[in-house]
Amino acid sequence: MHDRRLPAIAALLVGACAHHPAPLPTPDVGLNGNWVVRQPMGDGTSRNSYFALTQRGDSIGGTIRTTQFFYRTVIGAGTADSFQITGVMRDGASERRATYTGKLVGDTLHLFTRRNAQSPMTESKAVRAPAGEGAMPARIEPPARHAVRDNGLARTPPMGWNSWNKFAGRVDDAAVRAMADAMASNGMRDAGYVYVNIDDTWEGERDAQGNITTNRKFPDMKALADYVHAKGLKLGIYSSPGPNTCAGYEGSYGHEAQDARTYAAWGIDYLKYDWCGARNIYTDAEMPAVYQKMGDALLATGRPIVYSLCQYGREDVWTWGADVGGNLWRTTGDIRDTWDSMTRIGFAQDSLARFAKPGHWNDPDMLEIGNGGMSADEYRTHMSLWSILAAPLLAGNDLRAMTPEIRDILLNREVIAIDQDAGGKQGARAWQDGDREIWTRELADGSRAVALFNRGDAPASITARWASLGVRARQARDLWAHQDVSPGSEHTATVPAHGVVLLRVTR
Known part of the structure; x- marks a missing residue:
């Protein structure tokens, strides 16, 4: 939010x-x-x-x-x-x-x-x-509920980049092109990061026919989409079901089908739809029907557009997000580039595992990796936890200015493979003792991802006992050290403060 x-x-x-x-x-x-x-x-x-x-x-x-x-x-x-x-x-x-x-x-x-x-x-x-200027528009009754057909997209969690965490309202055409250039040249595209998503503040006014236009920061959205597509990438955009977006720009209220057609004509591949101003018209109980309206509108365009619901986990969205056409849904408020924010959000996702499946994902918000507020060990914890959670991996940093260490965290192919596992099963907490936790995730080939997390402020020894975790271990590989380890009947590691050891264990 x-x-x-x-x-x-x-x-x-x-x-x-x-x-x-x-x-x-x-x-x-x-x-x-x-x-x-x-x-x-x-x-x-x-x-x-x-x-x-x-x-x-x-x-x-x-x-x-x-x-x-x-x-x-x-x-x-x-x-x-x-x-x-x-x-x-x-x-x-x-x-x-x-x-x-x-x-x-x-x-x-x-x-x-x-x-x-x-x-x-x-x-x-x-x-x-003048009297009446700025008045709230009349309420439009939400539609009757029905199940929106699955669009067949996002069979693994979406990967890409979003503008908000780094650029906020400063995002413009030049910045988006620069991020697309970087993704195409630095290995991110080839590692699976394909969506280049513009968040809030791109919107202009509506024309005489009610069509949404862009503001001066984005002189030609169709040309921008063509540029991004030519790089082998996809373009995402942002709106709200309310009269206004979070930053006060023009929302899609009363223009849902019209805006969906505009996005399709521009060549948009992804829509983030943020509740914000809709709360001034609708109650939380009406959320599903309101989000269903845009889900139907996107399908009607005939263009494959990933649908991202952003309403901060309200109204238990994980129980109905897939039914309204959502490919992913935010489960929390906004993440910040701090250890406390990231861990409070990430480690609270345990109970939602059963709602994730191919095409429909719990979304604990974008990645803060590389924005400077956490250490490298903390960013490795961030990347590991989101991968165990089968969460979308949407980078939020300036991709033109990554250090080699940050690049290696975001582009660790072995960790990405955990996130992108075709089985689509979200992992969960398997063991906890104070600040020490073990999370596991079942993978499509029968192997397990096992993450040893140390949330404490000093290094800690953590032992994964395979039998108690229900894991049959013949081989094990440390995905951050990029080396095989002897699994034995258990594996003990000294985990740095706020750090992680992430294993792929094969039976």
Whole structure:
């Protein structure tokens, strides 16, 4: 979930929500009226935040709409000279708040907020907007549920690259071409990394016919797709079932079939579909039907497009993701390039193993390998754990600037073979003692992947006893050392702090 994308105006998210009727129209006097903060993005678009306020005495009400959030209730007090307002909204089972202080100077509304208690205060200036501008669109009822036909894609977990972790809103045509060049020349394509995925912030406005266009960062998406395809790679794109994406750009709400046709015409091969703004229209219980709508639309184009559901594991997506056409579904919130984030996400996937199968995968989010926040041992743990989990391998670093060590981690063919095993069975925890864990994965040829993880802060000895793990071991190979080891009846290894020993054990 990309809450970290919000500009400063969308800050301070903490707490409760109630639903109240919209305020009655009032004259645009004092704080009364519709106010807009227009934030140019440098790509031909702007992110607009709307404050529809109603003041009666020292009581202030109304709504706030900013990027992906719509605060249906404003609770506030004060006068034009000094006031405080708090927007409240429901977000699934939880609630959010955004609090602003402000003052009216002439006909400009000065708004002050901070992202959290440690952040500096930021100021935005709002001007009056026509009544109704920025209002949420009318609700479209979700379709009746049915099973979406399997598209036959992603029989092994998708591999490739995604722009968000490294580039976020700075991604552009030149960067995507450069990543495709790197993947074609550095061995990644030949190792199986084939998807070049553009995340949020590529979107422009809709034309007179309602067709989605690109912004100035992407002057010709069809030409970009042709370039990527000529490299032997595939192009992915991003949208949301809501009116807005996470970063506040144009979503696919009400244009699902139209956008799917546009993607197909451009030559798109992969769609990441992020819940974000849809929560302002639909409840979590309606998620399956909402995602089904795009699943049907992608199939109807006739073009093979991998469908990636991104809704952070809400509503137990693993129980219905395949039924709505999903090839993979996010099981968690956003990963960060830290040991704590990666391990909290990765080691929590154990109970989901039975929902993974060829064409349909649990997705614990993109790889952070090479972004600098973890050590090489920690990145090897990251790569090993995702491979045991049969997780998608979507690199998130700058592929032009990899050290040999990072390149060797991402391109370890023996580890990749575990992730890409045709059997499609996700691995699980087999043993744990404090910070020491052993995970195993059954492979299609009858062998097992066995990972010895040390989550502790000092080196630790870990012993894999084959009989207790249900493993028949005649041969064993250390996939990071690239050497065979004698399996005996057990195997003991000294595993570095935050490190891993990954074995392929053959009976």
